[in-house]
Amino acid sequence: MRRDRKRERDLARQRIIKLLRMADSIYKTEPDLAIRYGELARRISLRSRVKIPREWRSRYCKRCGTLLFPGLNATIRTREKRFPHIVIKCNICGSIRRIPYLREKSSRRVRL
Numbered sequence: 153m154r155r156d157r158k159r160e161r162d163l164a165r166q167r168i169i170k171l172l173r174m175a176d177s178i179y180k181t182e183p184d185l186a187i188r189y190g191e192l193a194r195r196i197s198l199r200s201r202v203k204i205p206r207e208w209r210s211r212y213c214k215r216c217g218t219l220l221f222p223g224l225n226a227t228i229r230t231r232e233k234r235f236p237h238i239v240i241k242c243n244i245c246g247s248i249r250r251i252p253y254l255r256e257k258s259s260r261r262v263r264l
C-alpha cells in the first residue's frame with residue numbers, strides 16, 4: 153500500500169515536471185495551452201501533495217494561481233529602491249510581488 157502511494161507521487165512529480173517543461177517550450181506560440189498546462193500541473197500538485205519544483209514555484213501567482221510567463225501574462229522589472237528586488241506583476245489579476253534578489257539577512261526580513 154505504502155509503496156503504491158510512493159509510486160503515485162513519483163508519477164505525479166514526473167507529470168508535473170513534464171507539463172511545466174512543455175508549458176515553457178510552447179508559451180510563445182501557444183500561450184493559452186501553456187497557461188492551461190500550468191493549471192494542470194498545479195492541480196496535480198494539490199491533489200497528490202507533491203510540491204511544484206522550486207524553479208517554477210515562484211512563477212505561480214500567489215493570488216490567482218496562474219503560471220506566469222514574462223512578457224505574456226506577467227511583467228517583470230527590477231528595482232533598486234530601498235533594496236534590490238524583482239517586481240513581478242500578474243497581468244491576469246493585477247497582483248504584484250516583490251522578490252529580493254540579494255541573499256542578505258536584512259532582505260529576508262522585508263515585508264512583502
Ligand SMILES: [Zn+2]
Nearest residue numbers: 213216242245
Ligand atoms: Zn494573478
